[in-house]
Amino acid sequence: MEKAIVPPEKKPYQEIGDDLRAQIAQGRYPVGSRLPPERHIAETYGVSRTIVREALLMLELQGTVDIRQGSGVYVMRIPHENDSEEEQLLSSDVGPFEILQARQLLESNIAAFAAKMATRADIDNLKRIIEQEQRAIALNDTAQDNARLFHLVLAGATQNQMLLATVERIWLQMDSSPLWQQFNVHIASRAWRLKWLGDRQTLLAALRRRDVMGAWQAMWQHLENVKTACWSCPMRTPPTLTAICSTQCRFFRGSWYDDPAAVRCAAVRPAGDRLAVAGLWRRDAAAAILRQHRAA
Template sequence: MDKGAAPQERKQYQEIGEHLRQQIVAGLYPVGSRLPPERHLAETWGVSRTIVREALLMLELEGTVDIRQSSGVYVMRIPSASSDEEEAFFRSDVGPFEMLQARQLLESNIAAFAARMATKADIENLRRTLEQEQRAIALDDTSQDNDRLFHLLLAGATQNQMLMDTVKSIWRHHENNPLWQQLRRHIETRSYRLKWLSDHQTILAALRRRDVMGAWQGMWQHLENVKNTLMELSDADAPDFDGYLFESVPIFQGKLV
C-alpha cells in the first residue's frame, strides 16, 4: 500500500466494538458484569441493533464477552492491548487466494459440522442475517457487512470455540490485507452481492435439512465461485498474484476432505 494512501475507514461495528473494549479495560464493566441491552447500546450510538450485534459478536469471538441467549452479554475477561507481534501476524504477507484456499478447506467442513450441531436459534440468526442482506441490497446499503456476519455465525453454529476463533482470525487477515481489500471492492456490486446471497441461501437450506453433505458442497461451491470471480478480476502478471495456489488443490466431489 502506498505510504500516502488514506487508511481504510473502519466499519461502524468495529468502532463500537473497540469503544466497548476500551470501556471494559477502563473498568466500567468488570469481569462477571452484564453489558447494557442491545437496544440501549443501539440508541446510545444511534445505529441499528444489527451493527451492535456484530460489535458484540466481535468481542465474543475474541473471548472478551459471552453472549447468553435470553440472559444478556457478560464480561469474561479484561482484554489487553494487542502486542506488536500479534499485529505483525495479522499484517503478514498472505495473498488473497491463499486466504481463500484456507477458507475453502476449513469452512466447507465447518458448514458440514454445523449441519449437525446448529440449534434453532443458530438457524434463526442465520436466516435473519440473510434477510438483512436482502434488504440492504435492495436499498444499495453497504454499511453492514452481512457476508462476514453470516460466516462467523455459521462457525458459531458448530458450538466449537476453536473453530470460531480460527474463522475470525482468517477474517482479520482479510481486513488487514491491502490486495484483498482492493479486489473485494470489485465484488461488492449489487450483482455479485445477489450471487453471494444465493450461495448463502443454499447453505442455510442444507442446514435446515440437516444435510451434512449438502452444506459441505454448498460452502465449497460458494468459495469456488468467489475464487473464480477474483481470478477474472486479477492481473495474473502482478507480483502479488497468488492464484496459482489453487491449481494444486483438487475439488473433492461427494466426500468430506
C-alpha cells in the first residue's frame, strides 16, 4: 500500500496570513477598515512581530490590504475563493526577512573564512566578475547575473563544497520566491547596482589584505545596505519591507573567525579546478561564465 503524501507544514506567518485573510473574507474587517495594531496581532497569536509583518506583507502582495507607514493596515478588497493562482502562490513562500537573515548570518562568515582560504586565482576571478559588472552597468545590460556569480565564487573560495552548495541553495530559493522577486525588482536599478558594486569592491579589498574581520564586516554591511534599499522602494510594498528589514536580531560576533589560529579548513580540496563547480551549480550559464574567467 502506498504511503499517503503529507503536505508540508505551513510556516507561522503563512498560517496567520491565511487566518487574517479568512476573517476579512468573512466580513469581520470590511473594505476600508483598519486591522488591529501589529503588537495586538502578535499577542493574539503568540508570535513575534516579525512573523506578523511577513503575514501582512503576504496579504499586501495579494492586494488584500494596504500598509500605510505611521497609519496602519487597511483592507483594500474582500478576497475570494477563486482568486488567481499567482496570489495563492504568494502564501506558500519564504519571506524576504528570512532570506536576508539567513544570508547575513551565513555569508558574513563565509567572507571571513574566504579571507583566510582564498587563493590568488579566487581573488583574480572575483576581480574579473567586478570588472564584468562595471561593463554591464555602463551598457545597461541586465542579462548577466554577476551578483549571483560573485557570491558563488566567494563561497567556493572557502574551499568547502558544503558552504558552496548551501549558498547555491539560497540563491535557488530566491529564484523561486515571489515575495523576494517583488522586492528584487526595486534593487536592480542602475543606482543600486552601482551601490552593490562598491560594496563588493570593499569586500574584495579586504580579501586581498587577508583581513578576516574586514571581510566579515564588508559582507555584513552589504546586506545591511540591501535592507536599507527597502526604504527607497517607490511602490506600496516599502512600508512592510521597511518594517521587516529594519528589525534587528542579535547575531554572534565573537565567533570562531576572531581567532586566526582557530580558522582551519578541514575540507580537502577536490582535484582539478575548484572553480569548475558546474555539477553543484545546476546553472549552465553561470558555469559557462566561470569557465570563461578561468580561461582568461
